[in-house]
Amino acid sequence: MLNEMAVMRDICASCGEKVDIHVKQYIVNDTIAWSEAYSCTKCGNEVVSDDWGDPTPNEVRKAILEQEGEWEFFVLKPVENKAQILKNLRSALNLTLQGASSLLKKIPGVLMVGTFQEMLLLKKLLALPDENITINRTK
Ligand SMILES: [Zn+2]
Secondary structure (H helix, E strand, O other): OOOOOEEEEEEOOOOOOEEEEEEEEEEEOOEEEEEEEEEOOOOOOEEEEEEEOOOOOHHHHHHHHHHHOOEEEEEOOOOOOHHHHHHHHHHHHOOOHHHHHHHHOOOOEEEEEEOHHHHHHHHHHHOOOHHHEEEEEOO
């Protein structure tokens, strides 16, 4: 399921034919990257665009959430090294100390929800032990 790309319906920029734009997110240099691509069956126009480091465009993220589901990042156990996880949370999510502290209070429990790739990136950046985390589909 996750190997299939989400699709957005649009029209070809060149001839106006209806096209399916394939969209996806992936991880590059510890940030979320995204891409969109289509190949027009009528005029042969091929368009690919991608970017990383900036937030995924809303319509792309929405299509991915709708078609690939919303996922939760669940931390199963209390964190032993709070100072380290605070530091990792702040840098992973670009949070203030206060913002990171209030997130830390959700542990054990659901830390965040988002796309599957966003949860995978969070797992990588937080560097918690594998057995302390599950990523579950919520929708
Ligand atoms: Zn076309």
